[in-house]
Amino acid sequence: xxxxxxxxxxxxxxxxxxxxxxxxxxxxxxxxxxxxxxxxxxxxxxxxxxxxxxxxxxxxxxxxxxxxxxxxxxxxxxxxxxxxxxxxxxxxxxxxxxxxxxxxxxxxxxxxxxxxxxxxxx
Numbered sequence: 874x875x876x877x878x879x880x881x882x883x884x885x886x887x888x889x890x891x892x893x894x895x896x897x898x899x900x901x902x903x904x905x906x907x908x909x910x911x912x913x914x915x916x917x918x919x920x921x922x923x924x925x926x927x928x929x930x931x932x933x934x935x936x937x938x939x940x941x942x943x944x945x946x947x948x949x950x951x952x953x954x955x956x957x958x959x960x961x962x963x964x965x966x967x968x969x970x971x972x973x974x975x976x977x978x979x980x981x982x983x984x985x986x987x988x989x990x991x992x993x994x995x
Contacts, residue, residue: 917971
């Protein structure tokens, strides 16, 4: 795994490593081409799959992990699960949990290597 991929593993699962917060990237190369992967990194809030929409309940912000007759569970970015009554209303936030500008700390060759690496995950 390229060193830059450790950025991804902060919130994503990749080759059985990382955190389960954002989408699993183990097969991202089968879903998206190079340009699409780059676009997702550069503009993370442009397209957000519904299951990864950020929700807010009071001061808690995260993604819904489960909702059933007994509880609503929201996981925050630190990986902590918060339980609420099942009928709790959530506010949908318009931005991705993935911050923009993640490639800013990389050189152009490092960014290209990261995209190539992610594209290889099929």
